[in-house]
Amino acid sequence: MIHGLFSCLRTKAAKTAAVFTVAAVLLTSFGAAFALAAAPSITILPIDNAKFLAGQKFDFLVEVHDAASPAIAVTVNGVAADRYFGKAATAKLDGSLGTYRIDDVAFPDSGKMEVTVKAATAVGQEARTVRYEVAANNRKQAKNVILFIGDGMSLQARQMARILSKGLTEGKYNGLLEMDKMSNLAIITTSGYDSLVTDSANSASAYATGHKSVVNAMGVYADSSKNPLDDPKVENIVELVKRTRGMATGIVSTANITDATPAAMVAHTRRRSEQNFIAQTMLDAAHRPDVILGGGSRHFLPMSVPGSKRTDGRNLVDEFTQAGYSFSATKSGLLATPSAATKMLGLYHLDNMNVYIDREMLKTPEVLGGFTDQPTLMDMTKKAIDVLSRNPNGFFLMVEGASIDKQLHTLDWQRATYDTIEMDKAIGIAKQFAKQNGDTLIIVVADHAHGASITGTYHELDGKTGREAVRIYADSTWPTYADADKDGFPDDPQPDVALAVHFANHPDYYEDYHFKLKPTVPAIMANGKAVANPKTSGEFQPGNIPTVDPSEVHAADDIILTAQGPGAEYFTGIMDNTEVFFGMVRALGIDGKRSLK
Numbered sequence: 001m002i003h004g005l006f007s008c009l010r011t012k013a014a015k016t017a018a019v020f021t022v023a024a025v026l027l028t029s030f031g032a033a034f035a036l037a038a039a040p041s042i043t044i045l046p047i048d049n050a051k052f053l054a055g056q057k058f059d060f061l062v063e064v065h066d067a068a069s070p071a072i073a074v075t076v077n078g079v080a081a082d083r084y085f086g087k088a089a090t091a092k093l094d095g096s097l098g099t100y101r102i103d104d105v106a107f108p109d110s111g112k113m114e115v116t117v118k119a120a121t122a123v124g125q126e127a128r129t130v131r132y133e134v135a136a137n138n139r140k141q142a143k144n145v146i147l148f149i150g151d152g153m154s155l156q157a158r159q160m161a162r163i164l165s166k167g168l169t170e171g172k173y174n175g176l177l178e179m180d181k182m183s184n185l186a187i188i189t190t191s192g193y194d195s196l197v198t199d200s201a202n203s204a205s206a207y208a209t210g211h212k213s214v215v216n217a218m219g220v221y222a223d224s225s226k227n228p229l230d231d232p233k234v235e236n237i238v239e240l241v242k243r244t245r246g247m248a249t250g251i252v253s254t255a256n257i258t259d260a261t262p263a264a265m266v267a268h269t270r271r272r273s274e275q276n277f278i279a280q281t282m283l284d285a286a287h288r289p290d291v292i293l294g295g296g297s298r299h300f301l302p303m304s305v306p307g308s309k310r311t312d313g314r315n316l317v318d319e320f321t322q323a324g325y326s327f328s329a330t331k332s333g334l335l336a337t338p339s340a341a342t343k344m345l346g347l348y349h350l351d352n353m354n355v356y357i358d359r360e361m362l363k364t365p366e367v368l369g370g371f372t373d374q375p376t377l378m379d380m381t382k383k384a385i386d387v388l389s390r391n392p393n394g395f396f397l398m399v400e401g402a403s404i405d406k407q408l409h410t411l412d413w414q415r416a417t418y419d420t421i422e423m424d425k426a427i428g429i430a431k432q433f434a435k436q437n438g439d440t441l442i443i444v445v446a447d448h449a450h451g452a453s454i455t456g457t458y459h460e461l462d463g464k465t466g467r468e469a470v471r472i473y474a475d476s477t478w479p480t481y482a483d484a485d486k487d488g489f490p491d492d493p494q495p496d497v498a499l500a501v502h503f504a505n506h507p508d509y510y511e512d513y514h515f516k517l518k519p520t521v522p523a524i525m526a527n528g529k530a531v532a533n534p535k536t537s538g539e540f541q542p543g544n545i546p547t548v549d550p551s552e553v554h555a556a557d558d559i560i561l562t563a564q565g566p567g568a569e570y571f572t573g574i575m576d577n578t579e580v581f582f583g584m585v586r587a588l589g590i591d592g593k594r595s596l597k
């Protein structure tokens with residue numbers, strides 16, 4: 001949540017700075033012509049090298065930034081674009097911004113597309129060409145797809161969960177996680193089209209649409225207007241499977257259900273912070289999920305309710321109920337969902353749900369803030385599958401372990417790891433369903449990494465403390481996490497010998513190498529700068545990222561994907577994040593040209 005706000009501010013500032021610097025350098029060293037070439041005045045959206053599913057809907061937009069006339073000529077494979085798409089274009093000149101737009105179009109056939117734009121600009125006649133690939137529709141292999149997204153779940157985050165949950169004996173793991181035991185594995189690259197490091201909106205959008213986007217955006221390409229709701233859209237998987245096959249769809253998360261990852265499965269906006277808009281857009285028939293479970297009732301309840309973040313009197317819980325949804329606000333309510341229900345809304349916290357350690361183990365009243373009956377991710381996943389699998393046309397379900405990311409942002413790798421284990425157990429439930437039903441593709445992936453790395457182990461058994469007690473190489477004797485009740489979660493997150501985890505990209509903070517009984521933040525903002533949280537103690541760690549951000553930040557490191565079931569063979573080698581979408585629609589054999597209505 002906080003990091004979304006800061007990354008938004010950071011991106012805007014960085015972009016402005018970068019533009020001025022680059023322009024200045026180019027103008028002084030190479031002259032004006034080169035500077036203009038480096039920043040083409042014609043923007044074509046979707047961008048160069050975009051890939052589509054045949055029949056997948058999108059909005060087509062050309063912007064000419066120093067246009068001299070409203071006349072913009074656009075061809076698709078040599079045919080005038082309006083004739084090619086069979087729809088009239090809207091062309092406008094607003095000051096020096098010329099636009100050419102055709103909404104809700106598609107490429108009907110697979111193959112290579114070449115789009116050329118010609119326009120008169122301040123420097124004369126300019127032209128630009130982009131190339132697209134359109135993927136063919138495929139034979140159906142899977143009836144259902146379940147996509148697990150461990151937010152921020154780097155390879156190392158997965159390994160921390162394996163070490164804590166399973167342990168090692170003489171160097172060999174005593175067991176593997178559910179997400180480890182899958183037939184296929186691929187390395188996924190995560191960048192958006194604007195920057196090396198992605199956020200969760202942008203990366204989840206790549207999974208949902210097959211198209212890259214920019215930081216803070218989902219289901220859209222970013223145009224130059226300020227309006228966060230007018231950017232050209234691309235059809236997402238929830239819309240596709242509903243439109244073409246009438247499949248059931250569901251989103252489950254431990255975060256606000258309007259937070260970036262679940263929202264990107266459904267919504268279209270340039271700004272992920274528009275969570276009230278995202279909540280109400282979930283009611284739109286085109287992408288209304290049948291199952292919506294998570295936190296964040298503050299965006300659904302009218303402003304008159306204490307804790308609500310809405311700025312109007314709409315009660316979306318009532319609106320969903322009127323649309324036939326059974327609603328629950330507690331775990332008991334979820335478990336009591338009528339067995340015939342086919343639509344379900346569950347909101348178990350005003351804000352993000354509490355993390356596993358706080359919700360299931362410590363149960364500190366002030367941390368839970370009155371939400372003492374929240375379901376686990378396993379409970380939500382099980383119920384979601386029960387309800388969605390009643391649709392004979394199959395289902396698409398996205399399940400997010402959201403707080404892996406949120407806890408790594410606060411350098412709390414222990415809380416992050418328990419939430420990774422929790423997601424792994426939810427994956428086990430999905431695998432059990434797939435075992436009984438056979439026709440389900442299960443994908444487990446992160447959306448981006450964090451710079452957390454396992455240095456060795458940590459203990460104070462010989463009286464050493466702090467960095468001197470970090471055990472490296474031969475001193476890194478086996479950690480002693482115990483799991484007496486065999487539930488997969490270590491009984492104590494702070495055993496005699498614990499893991500030693502260090503972070504690559506962090507603000508100033510104090511490191512004490514101990515699990516914290518209450519969630520805490522490593523740094524706070526003071527006079528506009530991130531400084532180490534004065535309420536914490538330990539060895540001072542000078543930050544190595546700009547002082548505009550008080551949290552640990554995302555890493556650009558590649559992540560891994562594991563998959564099993566029909567269609568899983570698609571996932572192999574090194575793949576772009578947009579390929580997750582193509583792997584899913586390929587497995588389902590979605591024909592983008594088909595429409596039920």
Ligand SMILES: [Zn+2]
Pocket residue numbers: 003152200405406409554
């Ligand atoms: Zn994050």
